[in-house]
Amino acid sequence: MIVGIIGGGQLARMLALAGQPLGLEFIFIDPGAGISAASTGQHWQGPYDDPELLRRLAATADVATYEFENVPPATIEYLARHMAVFPSVRALSCARDRLQEKSLFDRLGIPTVPHRPVNSRAELAEAVEALGLPAVLKTRRLGYDGKGQIVLRAPADIGTAWERLGGADLILEAFVEFQREVSIIAARNRAGEVRFYPLSENTHERGVLAFSRARPGDPAAAEACRYMGLLLDEFAYVGVLALELFDVGGRLLANEMAPRVHNSGHWTIEGSETSQFENHLRAVLGWPLGDTAPVGYTAMFNCVGYLPDPKAVMAIGGAHWHDYRKAVRPGRKVGHITARASDKDSLEPAISALKAVLPGHVFD
Numbered sequence: 001m002i003v004g005i006i007g008g009g010q011l012a013r014m015l016a017l018a019g020q021p022l023g024l025e026f027i028f029i030d031p032g033a034g035i036s037a038a039s040t041g042q043h044w045q046g047p048y049d050d051p052e053l054l055r056r057l058a059a060t061a062d063v064a065t066y067e068f069e070n071v072p073p074a075t076i077e078y079l080a081r082h083m084a085v086f087p088s089v090r091a092l093s094c095a096r097d098r099l100q101e102k103s104l105f106d107r108l109g110i111p112t113v114p115h116r117p118v119n120s121r122a123e124l125a126e127a128v129e130a131l132g133l134p135a136v137l138k139t140r141r142l143g144y145d146g147k148g149q150i151v152l153r154a155p156a157d158i159g160t161a162w163e164r165l166g167g168a169d170l171i172l173e174a175f176v177e178f179q180r181e182v183s184i185i186a187a188r189n190r191a192g193e194v195r196f197y198p199l200s201e202n203t204h205e206r207g208v209l210a211f212s213r214a215r216p217g218d219p220a221a222a223e224a225c226r227y228m229g230l231l232l233d234e235f236a237y238v239g240v241l242a243l244e245l246f247d248v249g250g251r252l253l254a255n256e257m258a259p260r261v262h263n264s265g266h267w268t269i270e271g272s273e274t275s276q277f278e279n280h281l282r283a284v285l286g287w288p289l290g291d292t293a294p295v296g297y298t299a300m301f302n303c304v305g306y307l308p309d310p311k312a313v314m315a316i317g318g319a320h321w322h323d324y325r326k327a328v329r330p331g332r333k334v335g336h337i338t339a340r341a342s343d344k345d346s347l348e349p350a351i352s353a354l355k356a357v358l359p360g361h362v363f364d
C-alpha cells in the first residue's frame, strides 16, 4: 500500500518510519529541497497545490493524509474527489482558523478561552474593553508555535499590536493564568473505533513546545477525553486529532486543536504500545487501531534550534535519540529526545541527566 503525505517535514518522516514495518510505502509532496522525510520515501518536489502532482498522487497512492494544518484546503478538496484522504477538509478548515475553532468549542459546550473577533482597530479597542488586560492578540490563520501573536499588557500596547498584526483577520483572547498546559491525543479509524492516549503535560518556551511528559492516570484526563470525543463525533473524524488545553485550577479550557499527529505525542513512539504515528496510519487506512496503553513512564525534550551531542544523550539510560535530518537554524525543531523508565522514580534521574546535556532550556 502507498500512503501520500502532503508535507515532508519531521511528522511525515516519523509517519513513514512507523509505517515501514507495516509494509507501507510513502510519497511526500513538498516544495522544499532536502526535506526531513527524504530518506523515508519518494519526494515529489513542488507546491502543495500543484495540479499535476496531485493528479499523479491520486493515481498512485491508496490513501492520502497531511502533516500540517496550513495545507491549502483546495488540495484536500481536490484529493477527496479522486481518492481517500483523511482527516476531512471540514476538520482541516476549522483547525486552520482560530475563530472557527473556538466557535465550534462554544457550540459543542467545550469550555474555551474568552475571545472576540477583531477586524479593525476600533474592534480591537472594544475587545480589550470587553476582555480586559492582559490579553493575547493572534492572527486567525497561519499562526503556529507562538508566531503571529502578541501579548497586550497595557492600553498603550493596542496601537503597537495593531500596527504589527493589523490587516489580517485577528482574534483577541483573554490571557489565561493557567497552572499547566496539557494535550489529549486520540485516534479514530474509518469504522469509528476510537482510542485515547494518556494525557500529556506540556511546557512551552517562547510559544514553542519544549518538554512533554506523559501523565497516565491524570485526574484531568476524563474531562479532556470527553471534549475530544465531542470533536471526533462532530467531524466523524478519521486519523489522529490533538487538542491543547489550559488547566486552570483543575478546570480545562480548550486552546486549539490540530488535525494531525502532534509534537506533544512524540513520546508515544517509545512510551505507548502503539505510537500516534502508527495509529494515524492505521486509522486512515481503515485498519484496526492499536492499543494506546502506556509502556512505562515517559517524557520528551524538543531540540529547538540546536542538537546536542548524540553520544552524550545515548550514554544516558532510557534516553532515545531522534534526529530529523534538518539543518539547524534558530527556532527550528530539529530533533527530540524521549526518556523512558519502567517506574516513575527512575524517570527523574534520566530527565535530570538530559537537562544537563541540553543547553538553553528553562524547564518546569
Ligand code: AMP
Pocket (backbone or CB within 6 Å): 113, 136, 143, 144, 145, 146, 147, 173, 174, 175, 176, 177, 181, 204, 207, 208, 244, 255, 256
Ligand atoms: P498557541 O499558538 O495558541 O498554541 O499559543 C502558543 C502558546 O502561547 C501556548 O501554548 C501558551 O503557552 C501561550 N498562550 C496562547 N494563548 C494564550 C492565552 N490566551 N493565555 C495565556 N497563554 C497563552
